[in-house]
Structures are given as C-alpha cells and as structure tokens.
Amino acid sequence: MIQELKRTPRSAVPAAAHATGAQIFFGALLVALLALAGCSSLPTTVTRTASEAILDTAQTRLGLAASAQLAAHPGASGFSPLSQGTDALVARVALVRAAQRTLDVQYYDFHADAVGAALLNELVTAADRGVRVRLLIDDLHTKGRDEMLSAVDSHANLEVRLFNPFVHRRARWLDFLGSFSRVNRRMHNKSLTADSQVTIVGGRNIGDEYFSAPAALEFSDFDVMAIGPVVPEVSAEFDRYWNSDVVFPLASIVDAKTYAHADLPQARLTLNEQLQALRATPYATALASADLVRSLQQRNVTMYWGHATLISDQPNKVTSPPEDNSTHAMPKLAARLDQAEHELILVSPYFVPGKKGTRWLQGIAQRGVTVKVLTNSFAAIDVPGVAAAYSRYRKELVSAGVELYELKPSIAGDRKHKHTSSSKSAKSSLHAKSYMVDARTVFVGSMNLDPRSASLNTEMGLIIDSDAMCVALREELLKRLPEDAYHVQLDSSAAGNGNLVWVTRDNGRDVRYTSEPDLSAWNSFTRMLQRLLPIEKQL
Secondary structure, eight states, X not given: OHHHHHTSOTTHHHHHHHHHHHHHHHHHHHHHHHHHHXXXXXXXXXXXXXXXXXXXXXTSHHHHHHHHHHTTSTTOEEEEEEOSHHHHHHHHHHHHHHOSSEEEEEESOBOSSHHHHHHHHHHHHHHHTTOEEEEEEEGGGOTTOXXXXXXXXXXXXXXXXXXXXXXXXXXXHHHHHHOHHHHTOOBOOEEEEETTTEEEEESOOBSGGGXXXXXXXXXXXXXXXEESTHHHHHHHHHHHHHTSTTEEEGGGTSOHHHHHTOOHHHHHHHHHHHHHXXXXXXXXXXXXXXXXXXXXXXXXXXXXXXXXXEEEOOGGGGGSOTTOGGGOSHHHHHHHHTTOSSEEEEEOSSOOOHHHHHHHHHHHHHTTOEEEEEEEOTTTOSXXXXXXXXXXXXXXXXXXXXXXXXXOSSOOHHHHTSSOOOOTTSEEEXXXXXXXXTTTEEEEESOOSSHIIIIISBOEEEEEEOHHHHHHHHHHHHHHXXXXXXXXEEOOSTTOTTOEEEEEEETTEEEEESSOTTOOHHXXXXXXXXXXXXXXXXX
C-alpha cells in the first residue's frame, strides 16, 4: 500500500484537490442560492382594507340602459358575444368610459403594450372623474412594472392588488427556486365589470395579440358581455378574490423606495405618449370602424337572452393540495357537460385530457353523443409541451369516434382581416375556451381542458342557457371548421394501417396530409423527448 502511494504521480494530487475544491465551491454556491431564495417570504402582517361591490347603481347610465332591456325579459340575463378582437376592445373601452361609480377589473395578464397602455389610461381617466377602480392582476407577468403600477396605485380612486405575488421583484427565479410549489399556482380569471351593471367574461387577457392589434401572434378568442342577474354573481366572485389572503395590496409587496418615488404625473405622460402613438396607426382606424361601434351608435347591439350561472375556483385553491377538489370548479363544469344527449362541442386551446378525461370522452361518444373537439395544431400552439402531451391521446380519441379538429396557424385570410389591420403574416392561435351542450347550453370563460386549469390555477366562467345564442355560435363555428382547421381522422385506405390523416379545405379544394402538417423531423424528435418528461400535470 505504501509503495502504491509512492508511485502516485505528484500531478494527480493537485488535480484531485481542484476537483474537490470545485465540488465544495458549487455546493456552497447552491446552499447560498437556496438560502437567498428562502430568506424572504411574503409579509405576514398586511393591512387589507376590505371592500365590497357597489350595488346601488340602478340610476347610473349603464344601470338605466340595462333596465330598459331587462324590463322586457324579467328574470333573464342578456348576452352579447364578442368574437372579433376589435369589438372586444371597443366593448371594454366603452364600459370604462360609461362607468360612473365603480370598475372591477380582474386579469391573469395585463400587458404593457399598446392595448394594455390604452386600457390602463382609460382606468386612470375613470378614476380622475371619481370612479372607484379596483384592479386585480396575477403577478406572474408584472416583472419590470412596479414603478408604473405603483404610480397608478397612488391615485386616490384606484387601487392595485396582486394575486400570489413574488417576493423577489427583480430576480423572480429565486422564488421559483425556493418557493416553486407556491408561485407555480396562478390566478387565470378574466373579467371586467362596470357599475355592477355590465360585465365582460371570457378568455381574453389584456394585450395586443388578444384584440387583433399588430403582433407576431394573433389569438382567436371569445368573450361575452352580459347584463342582468348574472352580473352580481361576477361582482361577488371579484369580492371573494379581492379580499382573500392570497391577494396583496401592491404597496405591501413593492420595495418601499420604489413605491415612495411613484410618479403619477409621469405615468400619465407615459401612458398618453403610448396612446398617441396608437392613434396614429391603422389599427386605430380599424377600431373606429368596428362592428360594435356601429351597433352602439345605432343602439342595436345583438343581445341574446337566457339564464346563466357563474362557476369559479375558490381563491384558496392555490394553497390547497392539487388533488383536493373541494375548491375546484372543474367538477361543476364536467357535470354540466356530462348531461349532453346529442352533441358536445369542446373548444380548448390547451387540450390535455389525460387518461381519465380520455375515458370520459370515450364514454360520452359510446352512448351515441356526437363529440367535436377543436384545439390548436402543433404549428398554431404557443406552448409546444401541451401539443406533445395532447398528441399522446389523439389516436385513442379518434378511434373512439371523437371528432378532432386542429386549428391551422393561418386561418382564412379574408375573414381574419376583415375587421383588423394586423399583419397577414401573424401566426394564428386558438385561445378561446367554450364548451357547448346540445346547442342549448354553453360555457364561456378562462378554463382550459387541461391539468393546470383543473388542479393548479384558479379559473372562472359563465354557464349560459340560451338556445338562440348557442344555435348562432354553433352555426358560425361549423361553417369555419373546414377551412380553418385540420380534421384528424383514421386513414381508411388499404395502405393506411390505422394511421392518422389530416384533412382540410384550401381555396375550395380538399387536401389530405398523411403526416402531421408543419411538423419537421426536429420538432417530431423534440416532441418525443417532451412526452418522456413527467410534466403532464403541470400543463
């Protein structure tokens, strides 16, 4: 043994020492990072001034306008679908400008782009004229915006609160490192309610791509504007979130120095500059000529009548174990969808049914119900991991008789750009979440049919019973499907071997693909790798 040690080259000893030193260094660095990530936590003593929806608004402009229509439909609610992006933005701006008492605004994502700046400017202007504005935003996408949000929060009539905020405002990755199980749970809800009289609920966040403004990605999305008895339900849902323990006043989270230097006059100038730049674009012209503008001017906004129920996850869903569905809205939605007797139409951009959901859809199809599913194609989706997970269940669903449709990355040009100035080169992606039962009941909201919506994030939406609206929405969807989507089918040819084919219509002629459109060999390889990762429950 001694002789062996003597024969050990001297150079080997320093190399081993360096290796050990490197291990010690990186180990110490990891410990330091973990300590840094865990050294801060959310404040435990927070003053949350409770507030409730203002309901005595019958004599406001919106209240009087709504009552005139509601009188002819006692007990019912009225619904105006918002399919076009320009109409959806016009509706929001019109409601904010018409509000006299209160505005409750709740969104997962509120961008700092042209549309985001325009709407934030409208909210500040409403606060200037005495309207109480409550702005609730999920904190996931607010990085770099503490100064602007602090400035508008300093307004006497406008308060900003953050859902499940990040402790480390600039190095948010530290929260993911030290508190992943917490910051992985987000508020995906989306609503805007004016004077507790009119509300907009649906799939849109606030940002250029959701409203047909020029952007590299253009989402096909859907909201409804509603009046009547369902509006107080939305207001109550907002209150439940606004006053919950997982929502923090902005001033309790933002660095004290940052908040102390909040500059509302400068924020007004910045927002106004962005607004002036927007007004000089063709998109502003498209907004001025939107269908809804003409309808508002002529006082003939399309309104369907029926009854609705709000379903929403409880705010403490994000602090409860994901498998505890006592706080979840998904079981309520599934129960309504399971009532389908003739037809079930599911529109979900992120569609990951899992084994349980696949068996559920197979069971519905096997009892004679026609099941149609519209989701994103691989080329259209903005989250490739979701497409990878979805592809795992595709053949099994088609074999059971489920009709699968995948949106193309570029939908029919004439229809897409009829009401917008967005670039024809923009990639199209489905973002609407809408589920219809027997052309009589439809869900409109934020909830995808995927594990994240079911168990991790909070969601909300309206279950609407309105035959007339459902018939109109169904007719429009089915008319678009042949041109806008690929129909995924089993290859029935002799050489098909039960493989999948993608059938669509391009410029009036039928086209058939025997391999997945726009899926390169590299994308196929990376998708295979993604399917191997144990991340489906996170999607």
